[in-house]
Amino acid sequence: MDKTVVAAWMLMSLLLMAACDRQQWNSPYAEADAEKNVSYSVFSERPKHLDPVQSYSSNEIQFTAQIYEPPLQYHYLKRPFTLIPATAQEIPAVKYFDAHDRLLPHDARTDEIVYSVYEISIKPGILFQPHPAFAIDASGNWLYHRLSREALKSVFVLSDFAQTGTRELLAEDYVYQIKRLAHPKLHSPIYGLMVDYIVGLRIYADTLKQVESNLPGSETFLDLRNYEMEGVQIIDRYTYRVKIKGKYPQFLYWLAMPFFAPIPWEADRFYSQKGLMEKNITLDWYPVGTGPYMLTENNPNLRMVLERNPNFHDEFYPDEGMPGDAERGLLIDSGKKLPFIDKVVFTREKESIPRWNKFLQGYYDASGIGSDSFDQAVQMVGQGEATITDEMAAQGIRLETTVAVSTYYMGFNMLDPVVGGGNDPRAQESARKLRQAISIAVDYEEYISIFANGRGIPAHSPISPGIAGYRDGQEGINPVVYDWVNGQPQRKSLRDAKELLRQAGYPDGIDQRTGAPLILYFDVTARSAEDRSKLDWMRKQFQKLNIQLVVRSTDYNRFQDKIRKGNAQIFEWGWNADYPDPENFLFLLYGPQRKVGNSGENAVNYDNAAYNLLFDRMKNMEDGEERQSIIDEMVKILRYDAPWLWGYHPTDYALYHAWYRNIKPNRVSNNSLKYFKIDADLRAKKQREWNEPILWPAVLVCIVMIVGLIPAIMTYLRYESRTATKNISI
Amino acid sequence: MLNYIIRRVVYALPVLIGVNLLTFALFFVVNTPDDMARMQLGIKYVTPEAIEKWKAERGYNKPLLFNAEAEKLEKLTSTIFFEKSVAMFVFDFGRSDDGRDIAHEIRSRMLPSLAIGLPVFVLGLVVYITLALLMVFFRATYIDFWGVVVCVALMSISTLFYIIVGQFLVSKLWHWVPISGYGNGADAAKFLLLPVIVGVIGNVGSSARWYRTVFLEEMNKEYVRTARAKGLPERLVLFKHVLRNAMIPILTGAVVVVPLLFLGSLLIESFFGIPGLGSYTIDAINSQDFAVVRAMVFLGSMLYIVGLILTDISYTLVDPRVRLN
Structure with missing residues (x-):
């Protein structure tokens, strides 16, 4: 048989095999995960910090909030936002004291209160995620706390450590983290704010600076347990106390942020090893928490993967919400154990076009709406009410809106x-x-x-x-x-x-003192074409008053x-x-x-x-x-x-596919992932439906190429069959 | 040849120092160390003390180029420029401003860049030369005329257009390959197909035209006339004689870019979500990370110099008349 025919058959067979494949050709995910309980999300900027003492921006907190558990959290469904215990047994009751350490009544005047004390008791039995920092050998010695150069040779990522361990969450872990706010090598964005509130934080920072400068050059671990801080105190195994200057009721809100999440000293000890730091294996890169998820793949250039923490403690979906929540299906899973999703894959998408198209193909479960795709997604009806367009509705996509704080x-x-x-x-x-x-x-x-x-x-x-x-x-x-x-x-x-x-x-618009037109100056960082039209609009607004806006x-x-x-x-x-x-x-x-x-x-x-x-x-x-x-x-x-x-x-405004459930968006509580639910079968069905390969363009391209080649071949044959004399003009 | 290479390497040193100085000057005209600190520390609750601490930890609390308060030689060495530059010449790129090991990042991102760069380069070379030879073969016919017209049209269109149209047609409409992303091992193939095609098509207009010009120039040489006079078929004249003799200009354009394949493409990597060095550079510029920017510029300059040396060496391989001395 002719070789060309054999090659064509092989190509056809490959195409057919691929077509019979259960997964779509354009699926960006591994086939093994196709119908699993996995959620697919997106991030655009690589996180700079995953250490809860340093991370603050929204692109970081979307990860840290799922991994770390501060003592408090916000109720998922209630509005206005309501604090509820996370790892704490209850919302801590504050006690007020005067200058002579005398307990004051709750309604004491603010000027009488010299300091406030928050006593926080955490639930017993909560375990940290499996992590090599906790691994011990048969004799009870830490396996990886003093790694030799030889041992480090085969380590490139955290998962290269064969053994992991865990231990119970203790009050000292929270105290350790509060002390880390003052660590001389860390830059906590809230340190400057908290020195005004937490008693002794500034002095503690000075002490640590002094201690660190005296550490021998080879020592990279500063064990904060050895240095006491006046404002934080361990009362017992599960209770700690924070002393605040004056009265600061907003402190409770801070207790719902990852800044006040627990850090075990073992993790600090483990990550402080120079050899690991040189390999970018640091606490700032590989979090250790007690939350519903743990970071199992950390490639911020491409993909971040959160997987269910096997040690996550019992926590259940709320059984009460706001009026209308039940009708929207937000209470269907009341009382069920959290989290619902096994794995969350965050893919890095820097550009909006691929991000939007992948959402439409069903490869992302949710999407924001950029200005360029707004008209495709949203239409205004009645009194300016935003609804989903028919095209989106046909795909089962729904729109959720919420006013941001x-x-x-x-x-x-x-x-x-x-x-x-x-x-x-x-x-x-x-x-x-x-x-x-x-x-x-x-x-x-x-x-x-x-x-x-x-x-x-x-x-x-x-x-x-x-x-x-x-x-x-x-x-x-x-x-x-x-x-x-x-x-x-x-x-x-x-x-x-x-x-x-x-x-x-x-x-x-005329300055009556000088008779000159009033000129005002608008300072901006605008650059894009859209910005220019905004600026033109702004000039026109000022022009209404005859004010010149420069x-x-x-x-x-x-x-x-x-x-x-x-x-x-x-x-x-x-x-x-x-x-x-x-x-x-x-x-x-x-x-x-x-x-x-x-x-x-x-x-x-x-x-x-x-x-x-x-x-x-x-x-x-x-x-x-x-x-x-x-x-x-x-x-x-x-x-x-x-x-x-x-x-x-x-x-x-955000869009969600029909298979993505229990969504009540907000910008205040960031640990919402544990409440979300995926119908993976429906997603797989829809993905197949929406992404059937269309093959006729390939056939068309082949035909066009063949048709285009015919005159070329004919010209070639004509050219080759010409005799030299034809070119000689007489 | 060894002497020649050593001499070129020595010549490269002042070039690298100059490039480094220029990068330094341009970067710090736009950014101050305070700006860099603020970019890293965030917008909220940033105190002047935190900024000073950040600068001190990374050595940005020193004067830029000249330390008037220092003694003797330290006036030059106790500066940001000196301290940040010297280590690079022994390939110690240090840490990025957010604390990551730059060498580690470069190593891990080089492969994805190469995974696109190499096929685009090889496939591109084959396609461009083939098309150019076809146009030359059919010169003065409608195929040549329309070939040139199409080339001019293609080179007038931005690469971004090819990316967007490619993603729209191939991925969104026909569902053949993923719109963007990257995988490891064999899984990478489906992600690379479209960016490689776009990368090839993006340059087909200019490259095919350029090679056509090179081949046409060769066609007018006497050895071509001799070959024809001996009765050689035109395809043999083209593929055996013209192509071989046109290798010097081809190598000039091709070999010099070989080392730069590691650096990736800024646009393609960004749109196709490829975690290569191109997107690393863009991220560093956006986040005002001087440590990464200077490392990438240094690496780019160095690889370019390597490319030029390789080009010179390759001349000796294709043209025995060329001697390096």
């Missing part, structure tokens, strides 16, 4: 003489009216509609919805910018804005530098809350938090004595009527002063 705003630098007013009360008053006028003129409803695809709600104050202190409806509107008309807020007219501008000393575009570093030095005039900024408490928003305008001089988080350098005083009172109060009235007062001051142009609170 975030805010985007336009800031006026209060140190600027024009928009801030400087020290002269008359100039301050003029600047205030100017800010109010701009607040009316810049139509954020339009901005949300054009640039955020409607994904957001206009802000009336810094506090985002879902947070205590936020007010909805008529009592929640900003009366400086809105009127309440026909049961809804209506932005004041441009006439009002122009009148304010006139009162500010800029009638029709855009000063710079790179992110210079922009930050301007903000730090107070050299910007008007700029855009945002804030994602650390915890669901109004204090975490209102402190952004607290005087002592000014950027300039104090390196705080108050980017506009707003400093109002009355506001500061109210903040000092409010921050340490429990939620209730009294706190709400103080917050109302504070918000009233802010609205009047308008140091921010209250932009909007973004709404998160």
Whole structure:
């Protein structure tokens, strides 16, 4: 038989074999996992830190929150967000003490309280995940705590260690982690904040620095158990105590973050070996926790894999939620043991196009919605209500929306003489009216509609919805910018804005002192085409008042530098809350938090004595009527002063396939993975349905090539059969 | 030849120092050590003390190029430039600004880059030369004319377009291969097919045209006329004589890029999710990781120099008239 025919048969056979294969050709996953209880997710940025004392960004916490267990967590279904015990036996009750260590009543005045004590008892019987740091030999000696160069030769990743072990979670593990906040070789982002609260943390950091400088060069392990810290104390095997300066009710929220998760000293000892550090095997790279999952593959350039922790303690799906949760199927699994999913594969996708297409093919279980795919995914019906498009609905995809505990705003630098007013009360008053006028003129409803695809709600104050202190409806509107008309807020007219501008000393946008047009400067880091249209839009908003807006575009570093030095005039900024408490928003305008001089988080350098005083009172109060009235007062001051142009609170839109269940999205509690459930059979069925290979283009390409070759072959034959004389012209 | 190679290696040293200095200057014109610290430490709750601590730990608390406060030679050696540069010349790339061992990263990412780079290079060379020879064979016919037109059209289109269209047609519409991703061992084949095809097609326009020009130039030489006069078929003239004599310009373009295959492609790796050195460089630039940026630029420069030396050596292999001295 002709060789070409044999080759063609072999090719056809291969194609047929591949076609008969159960897995789809375009499946990016291993065939063995096709119908298993595995979830497929995505990450775009490689995590920098997986050590809970250092990691803070959202792309890190999506891993650490599944592995580490702080003592507290948020109820998965309840809103507003409610703290519940995780490894703690109960929510710790705080005790207040005065300067003479006398116990004070719970309703003691804040100024009487010198320190607070949180006593936390953890549940017994919780085990750490299997890990080589706990491995011991028959004599009870640590197997891998003093590895020789020879032993390290065959070690490249953590899984190269043959033996693993575990041990019970103890109170000392939590204490060890709190001490690590002050470790001289670690950079905890909350160290600067916590030294103001945890008693003795700064002194402890100084002590460790001293001890570390005296360590012999070969010693890389600093055993924190040998150094006591005043603010943390082990009471018994399962109980520890944290001493806080003054009163700080928000400390409970911190106890729900991985910063306060347990770290066993064995892990610290194990990872401190120089040979392991040289091989990138560190605690910052290979977490050790008690949570529902453990990291079994760590290749942040490609894939991160979490697998069920075989030692995970008993925890059950909540049996109560909010009205409507039962109807949405969120209580079907009430009382069932967590987690539901065996393995979660996070694949790195840096670009949005492949990420989106793989979601549509069923290879990712969930997806966010980029602006370029928004129209394909979402349609607005009725009163601007977002629903899924018919195309998505046909695939069984559903849309979940939630207002993020975030805010985007336009800031006026209060140190600027024009928009801030400087020290002269008359100039301050003029600047205030100017800010109010701009607040009316810049139509954020339009901005949300054009640039955020409607994904957001206009802000009336810094506090985002879902947070205590936020007010909805008529009592929640900003009366400086809105009127309440026909049961809804209506932005004041441009006439009002122009009148304010006139009162500010800029009638029709002209500075009445100099006769020159008013020019304001907008500092941005914008670069893209979309940014340019945003800036054009912003210019037009200011143009409504005849104010010329000059855009000063710079790179992110210079922009930050301007903000730090107070050299910007008007700029855009945002804030994602650390915890669901109004204090975490209102402190952004607290005087002592000014950027300039104090390196705080108050980017506009707003400093109002009355506001500061109210903040000092409010921050340490429990939620209730009294706190709400103080917050109302504070918000009233802010609205009047308008140091921010209250932009909007973004709404998160996310899409989920029909096989992905128990989803109640939020940005506050990050350990939600254990509640999610996958119907792997349905997914496999849909993947097969949606990804049948289409072969006719291959046939077409072959035909086109053959047809194209025929004239070429004919030309060649003609060329070869020509005689030389034909080329000779006579 | 050995003397020649040694001389070229010695010449390479000032070039590498110059490249290193230029990278250093360009990087620190845009970023300050404070910016780098802030990038690594995050946005929230970053105190000036934390920034100073970060800089001190990584040696970024020193002057950039000249330490006026130091004594004698230390004025030059106790600087960021000196301390960060010297180690690289013994291939000690140190740690990235987020604490990872750069050499380890380079080793682990080199293979995925090579897995794309090598097939694109080999397959590309075969395809481009074949197409160029075909156009030359059918020169002055409609095949040649339309071949050139198509080449010009193809070279006018950005690689990004090929990537997006390739992903759309081959992966999304026809479901033949995964849109993006990477696997180890034999599993990698299905992920590499599309990026390799896109990589080849992305350069087909410019390369085929260039090789066509090279071959046409050879076609006008006297030995070709002699070969034809002896009655050799045209295909033998082309494949046996012209191709062999056109090897020098082919090698000039081809051998020099061989060492650079390890460095990968920034765009293809990024869009196809290939964890190679191209995406490593992009990530480092985005995160202002000077340690990685300088290591990759140094490596790139060094490999380029190696490529040039290899090109010179290859001339001696294909053309006996060339002597390296």
